[in-house]
Amino acid sequence: EAGVTQFPSHSVIEKGQTVTLRCDPISGHDNLYWYRRVMGKEIKFLLHFVKESKQDESGMPNNRFLAERTGGTYSTLKVQPAELEDSGVYFCASSRRVAGNNEQFFGPGTRLTVL
């Protein structure tokens, strides 16, 4: 089966611009997560979807970040307007369930650079 895919792989934008990241989870995985790694720091949770609903968005840094999951399939993460501190690698992960050894399958990430 196809893995988690993310688009684009890299994005370079200027401060104040808008960027939209896309994640396609593994088919059949109801749970979709967004994480972010700022350079040199740990990977931090942003939010979690169960199907199309936001289960937990406690990690979203501020209201410049908007995540959606249309029809419970792919998800987008929009940053508007982007700031310098938003630079980092944005990972998407999906899992079939949340209990037990719910391995989260990660995508390759989107490297965002805000200039």
Add this chain to the structure above:
Amino acid sequence: AQKITQTQPGMFVQEKEAVTLDCTYDTSDQSYGLFWYKQPSSGEMIFLIYQGSYDEQNATEGRYSLNFQKARKSANLVISASQLGDSAMYFCAMRDVYNQGGKLIFGQGTELSVKP
């Protein structure tokens, strides 16, 4: 609050030797799960091994084993017979079993370099 600490920013190991990557965690929960992920230079995150807090035996997956010491709150990853392809970033993570969402909390990672 839950926290994962990886105190080794970088590690070197000779090919074919074993290496231990340290991970300590902090949680007040009785039930939790611990994970290790590998991130090679290509960027993808690869799941390696899982240990549940109630598992009595240390988890093993091929050349990977998890040295789980619950009283010390440590979950070190042991890689036996290192290979050049093991060079990568390694992340320890924790999941709160009772958290409805199952989000992962990560450490800062350890960069492992395997020397030929």
